[in-house]
Amino acid sequence: MNAIRYTIVPKNAAAHLFEVSLTVAAPDRSGQRFMLPVWIPGSYMIREFARNIVTLQAFNAAGRKIAVEKTDKHAWATAPHDGPITLRYEVYGWDMSVRAAHLDEDIGFFNGSSVFLAVEGQADAPCVVDIQKPAGAQFAKWRVATALPEARGTKRYGFGKYEAPNYDALIDHPVTLGEFALGSFDAHGAQHDIVISGRVSALDMRRLEVDLKRVCEAQIALFEPRTKKAPVARYVFMTVAVADGYGGLEHRASTALICNRADLPVTGRPDMTEGYRTYLGLCSHEYFHTWNVKRIKPAAFAPYDLSQENYTSLLWLFEGFTSYYDDLMLVRSGVINVTEYFALLGKTIGGVLRGSGRLKQTVAESSFDAWVKYYRQDENAANAIVSYYQKGSLIALAFDLSIRTQTAGKKSLDDVMRLLWQRYGRDFYDGKARGIEESEVEALFAEATGADLKKIFRDGVHGTRDLPLEALLEPFGITLAADIATNGTSGKPSLGARVRNGADCVLAAVHENSAAQKAGLSAGDVLVAIDGLRVTGSNLDTLLSRYLPGAKVEIHAFRRDELRVTQAKLDAPEVSRYVLSIADKRGASKPHRERWLNG
Template sequence: MKPIRYTIVPKQPAAHLFEVTVTVADPDPAGQRFMLPVWIPGSYMVREFARNIVTLRAVNDAGRKVRVEKTDKHTWQAAPVKGALTLRYEVYAWDLSVRAAHLDDTTGFFNGTSVFLAPLGHEEAQCVVDIQKPEGAAYRNWRVATALPEARGTKRYGFGEYRAQNYDELIDHPVTLGEFALATFKAHGVPHDIVVAGRVIGLDMARLSADLKRICEEQIALFEPKSKKAPMDRYVFMTQAVTDGYGGLEHRASTALICNRGDLPVEGQDAPTEGYRTYLGLCSHEYFHTWNVKRIKPAAFAPYDLSVENYTSLLWLFEGFTSYYDDLILVRSGVISPDDYLGMLGKVVGGVLRSSGRQKQTVAESSFDAWVKYYRQDENAPNAIVSYYTKGSLVALAFDLTIRAQTDNRKSLDDVMRLLWQRFGHDFYRGKPVGVEESEIEAIFAEATGAQLGELFAEAVHGTRDLPLDTLLAPFGITLAPELDKNGKPSLGARVRGGADCTLAAVHDGSAAQKAGLSAGDVLIALDGLRITGSNLDSLLSRYLPGAKVEVHAFRRDELRTAQVKLDGPEVARYKLTVSDKRPAARKARERWLAS
């Protein structure tokens, strides 16, 4: 099978248009079909990337026009031709996220799922992509950042040809174009690049490199404690710094990240800010995916079918366990303190317990419904669903603490992850890919640890009862307690959307607001005759005691409503984890957990 050749050029940055060509040297004699993915691995929602293809035409190797028809929302059929077939098309790129493609006169970014049509039947053919520089002096300093291997003659960070073994590899390497800050470090001998696009004054790349090095080496050693061998030859962290944004998407040898520029470290800054700790947690999360989901995969993802939803009930393990390890790795690597970690964990506990959806949906159900619920949340989401990320991370915590307690710290969740890695992930891209079946998870946990975990599986994974975290933390000398709003003010039991007006974004089940007939979308305008704005609701509520009855005026659409509200008590701001037992046994168990 002959290689598939692509070119991509930022043809009109001001119009946000990439021009892409794909050439098939040996097209299907019956007429070559092309498909663009409808979703991108790691983000479980059908996004219809084909909607961004603006124009498309086909020619044969003599340059003559070839008829091409669209057969469904993401598939094209070309007429039969002799010789090579080339498609030339424009892609509109104006999605400043980690999932799609973005282009303007300052920077460019794309995932292959958004720009590279797949010639059906040729998915296993080698791919060569020529990444070209936009025309004009304004772009003379632009560079290319990607983990795609360079073809012969192309310099690292340079425009030119890059290669991939097949289409799956081609679309698993995002690309950043433009001017960017760059640093490189080695983690257990493997080079790792840090790329930061976007304006950040005084960016401390030395500190960022040092912190990420510790995080990466800790994760490599977790999966390969003896050899400390990373699963890739090179890795790239690529970050887009913006005014307001957060997110990440994993790939086999890189990650695409977006963050607030204020969260990045600045030269001369002593203590790490909360925003920087959050950013490092994001980096840690996506890096952990290098093993857990990019190589250790659910059977439903081995291989992906990018034309339809791929359902699995295991995202609690692949996303939730990754969410557990992301912050745990920060403390194990020494990037944050144990107290910082316990504080971060307390926030996760508080976030999960504030949502009544946890009592209605299991993490297995949440995983399966990700396509239609988690990624399509509405105003009722807190009352209807539970996050397989956050609840999943607490499920991982419960498993880890239970295994450690039952085995006197001889075994832990680390042993489960290592067994999954050796059995499913280590050789994933070297032979026939095999994914994890849902039916074999419990047996794998038992084999790796020898612990009795059947009851925990039933309650934590397939049940909706709250996890007994206070009981599980006790042998480690840690207490868990709710921490009420420090001002003790009463509550409406609703979440408010920021802005000039005070608009209810969500109303919690059984809350004062719900009992009084208020709903998400209502605009609160007065409390006992005093005007409510987007910034003064807390101040107004602080004048009352829990249980007080107040009159609230609100607009629902264009109709004025009056509600009699009996205020709830103070909300739980978070849950606090405190080291309460410093005796040797508890201290040793705690240290083994946080420093394994």
Template sequence: MKPIQYSIVPKDPAAHLFEVTVSVAEPAAQGQRFMLPVWIPGSYMVREFARNIVSIAARSEATGRKVALRKIDKHTWEAAPVQQGALTLTYQVYAWDMSVRAAHLDDDIGFFNGTSVFLLPLGHEAAECRVVIEAPAGEQYGDWRVATALCEARGTKRYGFGEYRAADYDELVDHPVTLGRFELGRFKAHGVSHDVVISGKVTSLDMPRLTRDLEQICATQIALFEPRTRRAPMERYVFMTLAVADGYGGLEHRASTALICNRADLPVRGKEAMTEGYRTYLGLCSHEYFHTWNVKRIKPAAFAPYDLKQENYTSLLWLFEGFTSYYDDLVLVRSGVITRDDYLMLVGKTVGGVLRGSGRRKQSVAESSFDAWVKYYRQDENASNAIVSYYTKGSLVALAFDLAIRAASEGRKSLDDVMRALWVRYGRDFYTGKAIGIGEHDVEPLIREATGVELGRLFTDAVDGTRDLPLAELLAPFGVKLEADGANGKPSLGVRVRAGADCTLAAVHDGSAARRGGLSAGDVLVAVDGLRVTGSNLESLLARYRAGDKVEVHAFRRDELRQTVVTLDAPEVARYRLAVDEAGPRRGLSPKDKLRKGWIGS
């Protein structure tokens, strides 16, 4: 099968248009069909990328004449048969999505995922793909560069415009591309080259610190999966970050990741303190890097291979996203990037976030995983009352399993052994001819096989049930206490307020004072006991009262003024706290100390 030839050029940055061509040397005799994916792996929502194709035409390379092209469904086109020679499609893609999922282009930055811009010639999924990435025309773009983990063809310099190659379409669309001006850092982790690309306007970036911290994180993860060989599953890795005023997100790929962060979260030269923002950014990097193993190579059977035409259902996202969310911060403390107390604080924050949502009592993490396409990725004002996050609760499930395995085996086995077993059985050879995925019911037997520990009821309750996890009990053998860390001292309406000048209710929690008083999401509070409410003073107004007090509330629903009397609830728990139960002076490490040291290193 001859290679598929692509080209992509930022044709009109001001209009946010890429021009793309795809040429098929051996088009189907009955008429070649082309399809653009409707979703991107790692983001489980149908996004209809074909809606951004604004013009498209086909021609015969042999005759130079136009070939008839008809659209047969929302994302598929069929070209009329050509008698001989190659068939080429030329089309323009509107790129104005500043996220990690699609494509963006303006005078400063270009970025694209292949699923947003590269049509797939059906029947040629396994063909080699060659793509020429062209520079935009104009002197103002003379200093633009290219950042991608795609393999450069002969004659193309790294970070330069030119031809890049992929073994097949799946590999092509699993390598995002950043264009433009960017800060560049480099480091090696166990011999593997890593690039750090920062786009957007940043000042005083401490790149040496960033690369140093990322090297520790990456080396720790490589050693976790391959403790003997220290062999990474890729020859080169690229961290691509777009720094903006307000943003957060990441998307994993097999040899790179696309990230968005607040520019204020990046490290600044001369300031060595570990800020909350920088810690969050490192956790994001750690999360996406862990996906290099867990989901990009260790996959559910439903993703082996991906069907990019429609939803791919699995009940295992709690394993792929939840376990990754557990390890992202755990790796930070194990690598020495953050302290033990920082890590315990992060776990406590996650516990509080999960326990504050009543949706955890209605939906299991397995159900949340399966319904990601229609619930988790399409959240509305009732989300906290109806769903549980397979990310956050999934991370607590991983924590519970890890603690249970370590305690039952007296520290000889852990969740690390489970991840290594998954890696050896499903991931290590995924792209070398053994592309199999994990069955929906394979996880519990594998845990038993890898550790010798029978989780039993804990597994069933954690994955398929809605009971709260017994974390305090599980943490006790490690000398760690879990407790509610006080309250905010103010009576509660039980609402979440949307940011803005007005006090608009973004969510009203189940069973809350607001719900009992007849308030709903979308209502705009205007007064409490005759005093004006704004988007910033609700808490200070409520601080004048005690739980059980009745207050008169005026609110607009649509354009209608409503009045109700609300009985305030007790103060909400502010957060949960994990703390090491420090014992008095003693010789040597206690059993609890040993278990904790094996878990988090201190």
């Protein structure tokens, strides 16, 4: 089959325009149809990337224009034509995220799903993309970072031609352009590169290499304990460092990340900051996806239909379990200690139990509704939905602890992940692609462990009951208790509302049955005074700390341009996190606890 040939060049950085061309050697003679994806795998929301195509023209082999028309929101078709066709089009790139395309004088970045049109009927054709250097002396030091294999004659990190076996592979390798810091390490025989774009000073790349090597090797050993063979020959961590940002998106041999530049490690400062720990957790999360969702997939994603939503009720398994293992692999690899891991786990538990949406929506329903609820959250989200990330990670914890207890430590959730890998993931890109059906999941857990997990599936996955984490942790010598911030001898009272960042005290969300809701306050209201004292976006907690829970206060607030006066009876302190403590440091529970935390 003839290769589809693409060329992409940063045409005008000031205008944020890429110019893309693609040539089809053997198009459909009756009229060739082209389509741009409407979403990107890993981010479950219709994003309509075609809206960023500014101009589009079609040409024959002689360079003469041929007719092309847009047939729907994301597709174009040429008039009947015999012979090669070339499309040439411009793409606007001004999305500084991990999902689409961005171009300015400092950084270029794109995901193939937002810039490369698919050729209908030729999805399995090999693809060659020529990534060209932008014109101008200011771009003289720009390089290319991608996990796409280089074509003959192209040097790694150089401009030139790159290859993909098909369209799915082409759009699963994001590309970073520009000047960047570069690090590298070997993890069980596989090369891993670190690319840091953006303005970062005193970056401790060596520390980043050492820490990520430990995390990557721990994950490789989890899935392949005997061979320790990585699923890829080369992997690339690509990060854009900004003043304020956080996010990641998984790909089959790389990940695109965005982080606060202050979160990156600094030379000469060996302490583990909260920001750096967060960044390592993000890297760990996306790397775990190399197995879990990029190769082990739900049946609904094998293959992806990028023209519309792909519904599955299994995101709790693919995102939630990944969220469990991301921090667990940090402690197992020794990058963080047990105390730090318990703090992260306690924060997750508090986050789940704080929202009343967990009592109304199951994680299976949350997974299915990701397209219209989780990725489109409004001010009532905490009262209406549950996160398949956060609660999914606690369900993974519940499965893991239950399996270990029932089997006296002989089996664990690791065995489930390994069976999923062996049966569905290891050979996924070798022509044996099949995703797991939703009806197969529970039986696979039983096969892998021999444990009775029906109650967790019933109550945790398909029900809305809170997980019995305190009882599950007890055999491991760990206690669980609410952590309430205190003011003197009494807990600080709460309005039960979340406030937006800013000078004004604007309510971003009001929790169900809270003091604020009972007082008639709503999201969007601007609090201006409590008992006659001015409220700002920064002093609300200070004002509330003067009262005891149950105290009544008078609140003045604006809703739109109307002043409202109401009375509120303050709630008990909110529990934002839980504390996990080791109660049995030397007893019979110690070996079980160490096997869990040490892998």
